[in-house]
Amino acid sequence: MLALVVGGLGMTGVLYLLLNLWWPGWYLDWYYRRNNIKVANGIVNALSKGKFLIDIFEDFAKATPKKPFIIYNDEKLSYEYIDKKANQAGRAAMEIGIKPGSVVAIMMYNEPGIVWSYLGFMKVGYQIAFINFNLRAHSLSHSVKASGAKTLIIGEGDGLIEAVMDILPEIPDVTVYVRGKTGEEKPPSFISFDLVMSRMSTDHIDKSVRKHVLPFTPNVYIYTSGTTGLPKPAIVPHVRCLAAGCSFNVFGMTADDIIYEPLPMYHSAALLVGFGNTVTKGATMVLRDKFSATHFWEDCRKHDVTIIQYIGEVCRYLVAQPKSKLDGIHKIKYAFGNGLRQDIWAEFKNWFNIPKIIEFYGATECPIGLSNITNKLGACGRSSPYLRQFTPCAFVKFDLEAQAPLRNRNGFCVPIGPDEVGLMIVPLIEGKTSFQGYRGKKADSEKKLLYDVFQKGDKYFNTGDLLRVDKEYYVYFSDRVGDTFRWKGENVSTTEVSNILTDVDFIHDANVYGVLIPGTDGRAGMAALHLNDQSLTTLTPAMCASLSKHVTDVLPAYARPKFIRIQKELTMTSTFKQQKTSLVKEGFDVTTVTDPIFYLNPGTHTYLPLDHVVYTQIMAGKVPL
Template identity: 40%
Template sequence: MKQSSTDMIGLRDIFHKIPQIAPKLPHILSGLKQAYLHGQKTPIGLAVAFEKMAQHYPERPAVLFEQQSLSYQQLNQWANQIGHYFLAQGIQKGDVIALMLSNRPEFFVSILALAKIGAIAALVNTSQSGKVLSHSIRLVQPKAVIVGDEYQQVFNAIRHELHSDAVLYWFADTETRKQSGIAPEGYLNLARCADAFPEFNTTTTKHVYAKDGLFYIYTSGTTGLPKAVIFNHGRWALAYGTYGHMLNLNCNDVLYAPLPMYHATGIVVCWCCVIAGGAALATRRKYSTSHFWQDVAKFNASALGYVGEICRYLLDAPVSEQDRQHRVSKMIGNGMRPNIWYEFKQRFGISEIMEMYASSEGNVGFSNLFNFDNTVGFSPTPFAIVQYDQEKNQLVRNAQGFCQSVQKGEVGLLIGKITKRSPFDGYTDADKNHAVILQNVFKTGDAYFNTGDLMRNLGFRHAQFVDRLGDTFRWKGENVSTAEVEGILCEHPLIHDAVVYGVEIPQTNGRAGMASITLNAGTVLAEVDLAKLWQDFKQVLPAYAVPVFLRIHEQLETTSTFKYPKQKLKNQGFDLQQSHDPILVNLPNSQTYCVLTPEIFANIQQYHYRF
């Protein structure tokens, strides 16, 4: 992607934006005060903010889902009942309860209930199954698991692998306040359990502080199985006070966010914006392009929560009268590519895109407060974009051993300075924490968090996201761990070895998965059932992690240190002129692999297929 000089930002550009920002300033200053001016023993976090809104604006709609509408008071009272119930069962501050629920009111009320009593909600990625799912749950050692009926079959397959003393709760796949259903054997019906408990606020909310855990969010990181990242109430308050107030929603706003709410973009950024303004959050179980603008109209949405892939899907859809028959004027999220930014705004009549950047585990964040195009925005937290040698996969250090910042317009590695105000809370695994902390960066004794992301310095503390370093790549709005996929592919009876990496497809966001594999001795490619191979992968991997391309090697090349030259494979991608090996592809809407021919390759390059 070529860099436009018009993306560069200077002081004059900032001055031109001040008239647009001025109306927001009272709300922004109020948020910053709440984010930063609190003591270690000041009650803070999700439950404090929600209870305040429920007290001031009880009748305002808080959550909209399908035909359901819950007010702030209703959701708060329901959460109180669940909170009182768990307290009666001996659940204490710091205890973990895992959640496996789709986007629906029961998901939000469970998180809020646990926040009130200081317990930690482990937000399980519901696209996981098998060994990955059991690993994720066992990693946080939950006292209980709350399972929605929609995931009961997937959960039952790994249930025997969990700690035997974990209590299992169940929510029917209904509007459970009206129709609680009958729990299957081995589960307690949480709707019925909590129904007799009081609706007044739990006293424990007043004893939840900044350092107390709010939830675990799972991230693939750069290698291995998913990691559980602790997200505490202080960090939530920081997001609430910054992102939440900068979008400047009010009681007349509805933010529509059909995102997976087990991710930080949905559950942190979008919900913070809504609570900060007393607005409503509208969502659906799963994103749908065909229903998107219908939902916007049904909920009368005025704002959107997004990831970049959604924006591309909407642009790919045929032009419709619905494109502008709405009151949406602003949106917040991440991953909007510069090559579609302007087109998206023009087609759908959007005036403000608050692109932001943050990671579940990181300590540095950006937000597009000044509403510039093609940027993740401005960061008030201490950070640096430093020179990085991608070929050698290492930081560039000078003769004194210190790093060097890149110049305006240049690309480097984003790192966040670790301070009292911007701490690194870390993973559950201390060894993984050590691996991402950089020491002696600009001076002896300092420490920075390595984001693993390449950024372009746009000037005036603004940046533009370029790509992810390392083995993790992003596809369909999800981070894909190559080590995890490699391990699963190598368990297939036909595959001897596999190397997984991401490759770029023209006009798409992120990188599609590609696996270079060797088949087991005696296996002939011409005799392989390609439809069954694709189905086998689909059964053991989330849809976004199933390789789009397969490159079939007789023998995988290794270096002298027995490492695979992954960068070389990435550079060659699926280009037939750079590879003499057969390459297979899973084309959009197809349920099999087929041989990649020059004609198919040309059609991919010309965007005839929409991956």
């Protein structure tokens, strides 16, 4: 008997060794696949019952009516309360004449109103465009017009009414409603949405009102700068919202969990992932109007938060706060997000006592997503040949000079090797992966596609992101390509910023790009300017003041160029495109660049000459750009 046991153990050991030789990393593949199946099962289970996010929410509103759904400013709002407000919001929208299937644009800060507005509009089958509340001037009017909405509802908060007032001549066919303001508090031309809501019944809205809604019917439009031009509304259908709402299945989120959400709800991270998973689990979300590093852990302790969401800058701000003995005291089990840099990963995890960090890779319009569920430091996912059968993607060599995938002599893309950086692309396979594109111009969607990638006739989605894949198939984010860079958790379109800069009367042309600053996430905006008056070799104080005022008035803080470089002539490629590669490499290094460079002083918000002293301070992290 003993011999049989020993023999069996020996055979098991041999099989284990053979399996490792034949399929290295099989156990990781199995673990990832098992957890991804949990996500897939959540989606399939809901769709098999004909349920989308709003149906799941209504089920929980009936099953757990008194349970807190949203905690805002320490006020606990139950599932029942939010459901009744959503019923009123949906009826109010129909009362003012919005037809089922229409687009409604909403521009609100994080507040309960954005939650019940979204839910209420889903109840009656609307498509909802979430407008970035940081936008101003032409960027804002463009976003409203691109949505196709004839109704814009703005919420409470400083600056929103003024911002919309400024663009009214550009959106003459859009009716503006205001939530949270009545009577003398709002402009006479704006209508109080609250007043209409107050007259509506809180009773359940019959599902037949939204009978036209199918899995691939657009649910929301999330704006992304993509790789070119002004913000574009990415189409997110109901099935994608459901899939995002099942993503926390990878780590077993339950109804007992409490999510802390300080990220803006106009972003897919907060809306689709944070809010979506709260709905599908029947959980609770602590909603904060905006991120605050000083109140972050205090809020988490006060509300027994178990899951936090982050972007890279959030973690860096938290690490930079004065240390406290209470920092590691909380009930958090998981931190979920993207953009956490390796240089602070371990410090963030260890100092704040975070058991597990789930770093992910994804984009609003990307057909797939990746996630790092094994605490692998710095990784945003894992993509082995086995896992690519279920989550298909490829990584190809990228020509930085041409800003396009490198092609071989046969015209096909070239896969990267281990530990190389390449462009991530996703095959578009019928019934498996799809790209819904952007609302509006077909050309905008077409720019995200690659054809004849590995063979004639194939088609791939271009993520516009460079990533590195190591020998264990872990994936690490490297950078963005094209006309977009990321700063402060936001995508910045260089084309849009260039167009805004050239509105200034003394600027002939502007070449905008992102530059690295030690100790920060993403790339800070920098612009090389060519002046109209060619006799000028630098900016005068008056020009600095004028330029500073212009970017402050028109651009959100994250999109304002932090550095300005004055060039006699802008450098061009052989195909007469603006040359960025050498400028990006040179950055704002005044020790090597002979052109005048200015920086946006964080105290005065004006452009000042950058000298060696300030340059050294910026490189040492002493100037908070």
